[in-house]
Amino acid sequence: MSESEVTRDGVRHARPDREAPTGVHAGRRRRRRGRGEQPMVPDAEFSSYYGKPVLNKPTWKPLDIAGYLYLGGLAGASSLLAAGAGATGRPALGRTAKLGAAGAITLSLAALVHDLGRPARFLNMLRVFKPTSPMSVGSWILSGYAPLTLAAAATDVTGRYRLVGSAATAGAAVLGPAVATYTAVLLSDTAVPSWHEGYRQLPFVFAGSAATSAAGLALLAAPAAQAGPARRMAALGAVLELGSFQVMKRRMGLTAEPFEQGRPHRLLRAAEALTAGGAALAVLSARVRDRRPAAAAGAALLAGSAALRFGVFHAGVASAEDPRYTVVPQRERLRAREC
């Protein structure tokens, strides 16, 4: 021990763990924070069972379920663009939005089915209608919405049955907002701390993100002359998404921490930059002849919205894997109730 060095982390080379008395440190853990991050709440001591998580983490595959959330949002908001385009005489914008909605919702359903442990039993989703299960409600909404988007797109492309097409477009626009926002309830209605605690703002974050992605697709694929609404939608959507996300994090306390660490942090930072940058570029692109700025803005918005869903998804999983986010807020709640 004569060689031991005393550092800011304690005595080194002294093998303190060997002498550690049983039980004193077992199951207690302190967490290191990411570089340069300001702690949102003071570090709290807490007990756990050998640092094991209290919850079983979601078994959902990130690509399937985060992808499902993203594509659902893209489809839902695209249906609104399609209806608006129809009403204001912008056929090219309408076609882009209708094809986008139909394609996105088809892919999103495929992702959902692919994620099931028993894909062959997908139809069991429609065995009952359960308002207490967001997944049941969502399945029923989708089973109404998906055919409408397909009909809207098919009638537009073929140019036949126009009346049916307009009715389908209108119907899809009614269900679209529900498709875009119910996915927030899907995540929040779990015991996962970072999903549940933000349930008041998450639907608004997802609504904004849906708007930016649909606007992004329209900017990428529709002619500039008809893309005015998409540009405005991009700007409004970005404000809604980024603003609600900030409010959400502020209200969540400790459970906002997983949004600020590791992979979720990087994804969400990228989402912020892409969404804000894409929206700004979209607005500016109205002033230039060149199509390329608009296309770049569209691509950035699409990518930003996807990064947001993946960031939120991974942050939730991280919060379920660490007992700290389950135990500490519950302890605080108990303490508050006692006094």
Add this chain to the structure above:
Amino acid sequence: MGEGAEGRENLLYGPEPDVAGAAGYPDAPPRMGFFTDTSVCIGCKACEVACKEWNAVPEDGLLLTGMSYDNTQGLGADTWRHVAFIEQRKPLAGQEPGVAHEDVDVFAAASRLGTGAASPGPGATAPPPDRAPEGAPAGEISPLSPDGRTELRWLMASDVCKHCTHAACLDVCPTGSLFRTEFGTVVVQEDICNGCGYCVPACPYGVIDQRKDDGRVWKCTLCYDRLGVGMEPACAKSCPTDSIQFGPLEELRERAQARVAQLHAAGVTDARLYGESPEDGVGGDGAFFLLLDEPEVYGLPPDPVVTTRDLPDMWRHAALAAVSLVALAAGSFVRRPR
């Protein structure tokens, strides 16, 4: 919320005296459950084995964790009973640190069982309070024994699905695969589950999980098959110390209250019930516990709340967000005056 007596906000939360009735069984038998008294658990894992054998639960990973005697680690698809082992530098009240037993003739002692105050006979697990040793108050580290060792206490607890009064897993299941039985328990119908996995993150206790190779989810059924023919669940049947007690929930709650009072009188002030109160965040557990430390020490959440308590509010916020999205889209099509 909290002070339960304020009553229930909705059907998804608060006390529910008749779970089976609320689930649509007109003349249901009494609600059945478990009372797990961890103060007498010896960590033999007979319950884990009996459960696996009776329910044909597959192997859950043969590995050594190195963290304690616990190589099972936690509940999951292939672990429906889990015995937790916690080592603490803390005596149980009434334990005498560092007593040597070399001079004790166990056979002679056994023949005296129940004949005097010094050997109170079977059923007495703790000495009367006045005999608790000096300087060994509960909750503090005991003094060193003559040979310099300190005292250690071992907490063992057999964890299981709580069969919640308001079960989040059941609430969120989109297929109706999870259902409430006539005994008030919560069971998965494996022929219906499509493996959507929603119940897994919904459970506030981390109980139910997906079996990877099978795709469906699995958890304790409270031996629904055995209950149906009037037998007690395999774990309770096999428990040698009656740490796991099975019976009508009402009766178990009374028994548990008495046991806590007994332990408190014996100086075990750490003893507390967990999941027993119908006023708690899940409306009370069908399987509840007597613990000797904070719940989180055993890997249990200290104040679990069924996530669907907030579901009506979630739908309200989602509806508002949907309306905002419509407004936002409409705003995008409004031409700015030039």
